[in-house]
Amino acid sequence: MFVVKLINLEPYVSKMKTTLLGLAVAISSIGAASAAPQTVGGVTWDPDYGIDFSSSSVQMHQIFEEDGTARGYGIISTMNGTGQAQFCPNCELTIVFGGYTPVSMDGAITKYTGGFVNIFMNDGPSTINPYDPLTMNDGNVGLGTLWLSLEGHEYNGATLQGTLNSQMPPNLSGLGQLDVVGGVAAQYFDTNAQIDGADMSFSTSFTQPYPGDMNHVVGTGNFYGLTSPVPEPSTYLMMGAGMLTLAALRRRKQR
Secondary structure (H helix, E strand, O other): OOOOOOOOOHHHHHHHHHHHHHHHHHHHHHHHHOOOOEEEOOEEEOOOOOOOOEEEEEEEEEEEOOOOOEEEEEEOOEEOOEEHHHHOOOOEEEEEEEEEEEEEEEOOEEEEEEEEEEEEEEOOOOOOOOOOHHHOOOOOOOOOEEEEEEEEOOEOOEOEEEEEEEOOOOEEEEEEEEEEEEOOOHHHHOOOOOHHHOOEEEEEEEEEEEOOEEEEEEEEEEEEEOOOOOOOHHHHHHHHHHHHHHHHHHHHHHO
16 A cells, blocks of 8 residues: 655745845846946956947057068057046056958959957056057057957958058058957957958958158047956856756755
């Protein structure tokens, strides 16, 4: 003869409801956190800005080496609608790029492959005047912490497409795609939200020859992308604790 033992599940159900409520609050806090300005490695931006993510440089240098590869450097002037004093107080973000190799030419258009772009946060002494391109050189850019490291993302056979709009005066423009590969802010920018799954897109415009060097031009640049808020470790701990509680309750019910 079998005896069926009835178990009062009401206490367990109540605990499960409480745990599920805690999980819901933890998960909702992830979305709520995205509303606050994000600070990473000394740099602050608003992920809820209408065209997140966007940054611009009013001072960019591009240099063509003897083999045709393109490299250069610059400084970031704005980020998600704020100036340097707001997004990087008491610091600066400089850009160093290179390794763009020409692979084909069709009229005024040159396609490049390869390439890298590194962004550095420097909170130490600086000799750069962000409004004067002549104060920038190979020796005073790329200092400090590697904030974001990117490499060229090939799309339609190119990581960068350059167009020569005019020779005299020089007028060059470029469009390209980038993938995040490192830096302290990498996890916030690795979103695959641009064309062909790239993480960021960029555009450049160079209209001013550098004094005494026709292979060196000065202009502007823009980065476009999408940032993703990363949950705080405490949020992960809350969710993990909730899952463990649910598992323990299930085991007790099965006994």
